[in-house]
Amino acid sequence: MTFESIANEVIKRSIRSAVCLDDMFEQPYMTEKGIIERNQELSERDNRKIQLFKDIPEKLYNSFREHGSCDIDIYNFKNIEESWRPDYMLNNKDLLVIDWELEGKGNFESTIEILKQAIESNEYTSVPFIIIYTHLPNEDFKSIIVQLIEQFNPFLNKDIETKRNEFSKNFKSSFEGCFEEEPDEEEIIDWLNENNNLFFEFWNQNAEKFRDETKGRIARSINEKFNTITNKQSKVLTKLKGSLKETFSIELNEGIELLLYLSLETRNNITSFFKRIDSSDLGMKINDSIVTIFSKNTDNGDGVKPEEVFKSFSDLISKDPHNFLTxxxxxxxxxxxxxxxxxxxxxxxxxxxxxxxxxxxxxxxxxxxxxxxxxxxxxxxxxxxxxxxxxxxxxxxxxxxxxxxxRNYKDLKGHEIKAEIGELGYKLSTVNRESRLLNSPKIGFGDIFKVNYSGDQENQSDEDEYMICITPSCVCVDPTKVNNNFYFIKSENVKEYTKSSAAKDIETNYFSLIKPKSSVWAIKWECKPFSIFIPENNLNNLKSYYCCKPMILEYVTTSKENFTQRIANQSFAYGNSIGIDLPNMKLG
Structure with missing residues (x-):
C-alpha cells in the first residue's frame, strides 16, 4: 500500500469525534418555531430574506459517517454568549468545522475567539484538525489567511514595534553606501508594509521555489522603491543577509519569512508557531493544529460540496509530503x-x-x-x-x-541538523505541563530546577546552576517518610546543545535537555547525590539551603521517568563505589 492510501485509512479510522458551528445551519432537533424565529433573526441582521440550510448539514453529517468513522455534532451559532460551550464542544474533539463569518458578512471576531481556544488554550486540549468552511470563493481566501497570520503570528505585540524599528535601523546602516540618498526609517517600514504580497507568495508556492525567487524579488522591489541603489543586486542581498543575521541571529532563508511577518500589522499578544503545509494553498499548521480552508461556493467548480468535505479533507492531509508525524x-x-x-x-x-x-x-x-x-x-x-x-x-x-x-532521508547528516536533533531530544525526554504549578505543585521525581541564591551576588556563579530531584516517586507522593528531605544532584555544566558534548555523548553520559528560551540547552549532571530539607513543598515557593547558602528553586521542567531513573541509578551507585590501591605498571 502507498503512503497516501495508508494515511487515508489512518485518518478515516482515527478521527472519531467532530463539532461544527455555523450561523446558517439548521441544528438537529430544532423545533419548527425555533427555525422560524432564527430565520427572522438572520433576515433582520442581514437585511434580506434568509432561511437556514437543512440539506447542507444533513449531507455533511452523512459524509462524516460514509467516508470516515466520525460522529459530528452540528450547532447553529448565534453568538459567543449563547452558542459557545467549550467545556463540551472542545472536549476530546479531533476535528472542528467552523464558518468564517459566524455573525454575518465581514464579522469573524467570534470565529477568531473560538479558534484561539481550540488552538492555544491552556484550559482545553488543542483540536488537531480544523476546517474553515466558508461561503467565500477560493480567490478571497487571502483575506482569511491575512487574519490568521495577524492573530497567530510568532511575536508578542510588545516586541513587534521594537523589532520593526530595530530592523529598519539595521537595514538602513547595512545599506550604507548603496544609496545616493539614504532612505529614512519610515520609508523602510512603508516598503515593508507595501510588500505584503511577497508574504502570500511564501504560502502559495513551493517553499524552496519561493526562497530562490524571492531573494531576487526583494532586491528588485528595493530597487523599484528607492530607485537609488548604485550597487549590484548581489551586494544588496549580501547586505540584507548581514542585517537580518545581526538583528535576529538568523540566516537569510529564515529571515525572509521573518521580514514578511514584520511587514504585517499585528493586534494580538499571542505567541504561536505558524507555517503553510506543503500539499495545498489551502492549509497551514498553527502550533499543533492543521487548519484547512474549503469554500461552500461550488458555482465555479472550486468549492467543496458538503458530502465531499471529509473526503477532501482526508485527501489534503494524506497528500502532505511532510505529514508522517501528524x-x-x-x-x-x-x-x-x-x-x-x-x-x-x-x-x-x-x-x-x-x-x-x-x-x-x-x-x-x-x-x-x-x-x-x-x-x-x-x-x-x-x-x-x-x-x-x-x-x-x-x-x-x-x-x-x-x-x-x-523524502530523501536515507543519508541525513546529523551535523547539518544538530539544533533539530536537540529539539527532538528535548521533546521526547521532558514533560511540560502548563498547569503543573497550578494543579500539582508538589516536588516530583525528575523535576528540574534553576537555582537562585536568593539574590546573593557573591554566591551566584556566572553559569546558571540547576538541580534535579532523584527522590523516588513513591517518596515524593508522601515525603513525610523522609521528613521532607529530598534527594538531588546538581549540574556540572550547562551549555547550548549545539555547542555541548551532549550531541554525541547523551546516551553514554548523564544529561537532561531544557529549553529556557528559543534554543535547547544541555545540562550535564554531577552524579553525586545529596539531600535538601524542603520545609514547604510547593513548586511556586521552594526555599531551602545548599551548603549553608539560602536559595530559591525555580521549577523549569520535568525529565521523563525512564531518563531520570538512569541518572538516579548512576547517582545512588556513587555511594557504593570503592577505590583500591595495588601494584601496577601504568608508569612503564
Missing amino acids: LLSIEMKDKLRDDLSKIGNSISSLNEKAFFHHLQNYQKRSSNPENEFFDFLLKCWMNEVESYNFNNPPTIFNTISSYVET
Whole structure:
C-alpha cells in the first residue's frame, strides 16, 4: 500500500469525534418555531430574506459517517454568549468545522475567539484538525489567511514595534553606501508594509521555489522603491543577509519569512508557531493544529460540496509530503484511547472488598494514602497499556521505508541538523505541563530546577546552576517518610546543545535537555547525590539551603521517568563505589 492510501485509512479510522458551528445551519432537533424565529433573526441582521440550510448539514453529517468513522455534532451559532460551550464542544474533539463569518458578512471576531481556544488554550486540549468552511470563493481566501497570520503570528505585540524599528535601523546602516540618498526609517517600514504580497507568495508556492525567487524579488522591489541603489543586486542581498543575521541571529532563508511577518500589522499578544503545509494553498499548521480552508461556493467548480468535505479533507492531509508525524500522533492517540477503554471496562470487574482492603494497607503506613494508592494503580494500568502495544506498531510504520526513500532521508547528516536533533531530544525526554504549578505543585521525581541564591551576588556563579530531584516517586507522593528531605544532584555544566558534548555523548553520559528560551540547552549532571530539607513543598515557593547558602528553586521542567531513573541509578551507585590501591605498571 502507498503512503497516501495508508494515511487515508489512518485518518478515516482515527478521527472519531467532530463539532461544527455555523450561523446558517439548521441544528438537529430544532423545533419548527425555533427555525422560524432564527430565520427572522438572520433576515433582520442581514437585511434580506434568509432561511437556514437543512440539506447542507444533513449531507455533511452523512459524509462524516460514509467516508470516515466520525460522529459530528452540528450547532447553529448565534453568538459567543449563547452558542459557545467549550467545556463540551472542545472536549476530546479531533476535528472542528467552523464558518468564517459566524455573525454575518465581514464579522469573524467570534470565529477568531473560538479558534484561539481550540488552538492555544491552556484550559482545553488543542483540536488537531480544523476546517474553515466558508461561503467565500477560493480567490478571497487571502483575506482569511491575512487574519490568521495577524492573530497567530510568532511575536508578542510588545516586541513587534521594537523589532520593526530595530530592523529598519539595521537595514538602513547595512545599506550604507548603496544609496545616493539614504532612505529614512519610515520609508523602510512603508516598503515593508507595501510588500505584503511577497508574504502570500511564501504560502502559495513551493517553499524552496519561493526562497530562490524571492531573494531576487526583494532586491528588485528595493530597487523599484528607492530607485537609488548604485550597487549590484548581489551586494544588496549580501547586505540584507548581514542585517537580518545581526538583528535576529538568523540566516537569510529564515529571515525572509521573518521580514514578511514584520511587514504585517499585528493586534494580538499571542505567541504561536505558524507555517503553510506543503500539499495545498489551502492549509497551514498553527502550533499543533492543521487548519484547512474549503469554500461552500461550488458555482465555479472550486468549492467543496458538503458530502465531499471529509473526503477532501482526508485527501489534503494524506497528500502532505511532510505529514508522517501528524498521522503517527493521531493513530497513537486513537490506539491509546481504545486501550484505556479496555482498562476502564475491566475496573468494574474488580472485587470491591479486596480493592478497599489493599487501600487500607496504604492508610496504615502513609500520611497521603489516596495519592500513593492512585500512583500505584496508575503504574499498573500504564504497564497494561504498554503490554497491549508490545510488538504492535502503528499502521503508519508500514510506510517508513518508502517515506524515507521518497523524502530523501536515507543519508541525513546529523551535523547539518544538530539544533533539530536537540529539539527532538528535548521533546521526547521532558514533560511540560502548563498547569503543573497550578494543579500539582508538589516536588516530583525528575523535576528540574534553576537555582537562585536568593539574590546573593557573591554566591551566584556566572553559569546558571540547576538541580534535579532523584527522590523516588513513591517518596515524593508522601515525603513525610523522609521528613521532607529530598534527594538531588546538581549540574556540572550547562551549555547550548549545539555547542555541548551532549550531541554525541547523551546516551553514554548523564544529561537532561531544557529549553529556557528559543534554543535547547544541555545540562550535564554531577552524579553525586545529596539531600535538601524542603520545609514547604510547593513548586511556586521552594526555599531551602545548599551548603549553608539560602536559595530559591525555580521549577523549569520535568525529565521523563525512564531518563531520570538512569541518572538516579548512576547517582545512588556513587555511594557504593570503592577505590583500591595495588601494584601496577601504568608508569612503564
